[in-house]
Amino acid sequence: DGGITQSPKYLFRKEGQNVTLSCEQNLNHDAMYWYRQDPGQGLRLIYYSQIVNDFQKGDIAEGYSVSREKKESFPLTVTSAQKNPTAFYLCASSSGGGRTYEQYFGPGTRLTVT
Amino acid sequence: AQSVTQLGSHVSVSEGALVLLRCNYSSSVPPYLFWYVQYPNQGLQLLLKYTSAATLVKGINGFEAEFKKSETSFHLTKPSAHMSDAAEYFCAVSALYSSASKIIFGSGTRLSIRP
Numbered sequence: 001d002g003g004i005t006q007s008p009k010y011l012f013r014k015e016g017q018n019v020t021l022s023c024e025q026n027l028n029h030d031a032m033y034w035y036r037q038d039p040g041q042g043l044r045l046i047y048y049s050q051i052v053n054d055f056q057k058g059d060i061a062e063g064y065s066v067s068r069e070k071k072e073s074f075p076l077t078v079t080s081a082q083k084n085p086t087a088f089y090l091c092a093s094s095s096g097g098g099r100t101y102e103q104y105f106g107p108g109t110r111l112t113v114t
Numbered sequence: 115a116q117s118v119t120q121l122g123s124h125v126s127v128s129e130g131a132l133v134l135l136r137c138n139y140s141s142s143v144p145p146y147l148f149w150y151v152q153y154p155n156q157g158l159q160l161l162l163k164y165t166s167a168a169t170l171v172k173g174i175n176g177f178e179a180e181f182k183k184s185e186t187s188f189h190l191t192k193p194s195a196h197m198s199d200a201a202e203y204f205c206a207v208s209a210l211y212s213s214a215s216k217i218i219f220g221s222g223t224r225l226s227i228r229p
Binding site: 004006040041042043045048088090092101102103104105106107108110 | 123146148150155156157158159160163204216217219220221222
């Protein structure tokens with residue numbers, strides 16, 4: 001089955017540590033996205049990538065970094081510079097290609113930093 | 115620029131009653147519009163989408179939405195609520211002729227179903 005996988009489902013880290021969240025898709029989509037979701041709030045865009053080896057900052061990129069070395073993979077690193085990293089992180093992908101198509105989402109990773 | 119406003123952060127209806135979740139959009143170009151559903155601790159699932167074809171769009175789980183350009187609205191409805199419909203619902207908009215494939219999400223409406 002085609003889809004998006006995020007691992008792990010739950011992640012716990014100590015303050016001051018960097019942590020990398022995995023996102024893999026086998027939908028052959030060009031575009032991939034990372035969102036952050038806090039309780040009672042909508043989705044906020046962290047980073048997005050429309051093609052391999054290229055990515056752009058979203059609305060809340062500070063304290064985060066990404067890479068896009070392969071079409072199917074878009075890992076997100078939450079660095080120690082991120083002031084409030086505890087949140088639910090969602091990865092998504094879409095066909096892209098210059099048109100704006102619907103996005104498909106992974107199951108999410110809940111990160112808790114203490 | 116595009117934006118969406120969801121009216122009501124929480125809506126509660128009785129089982130079997132009509133579900134109406136409101137969404138108004140703002141877009142300087144013809145929009146694509148979407149409704150997504152999110153169950154607790156899960157990702158978002160696409161319910162339906164409007165892409166400038168029929169103004170009445172039917173989606174999964176018995177939901178439908180009507181695009182009304184004059185009212186800049188895209189409200190989500192379901193004739194008869196089921197307990198399994200309890201979830202968070204997000205309206206979203208994207209640009210039809212954008213070189214950047216971005217979608218703008220509303221803040222969400224939590225739907226509760228009373229037995």
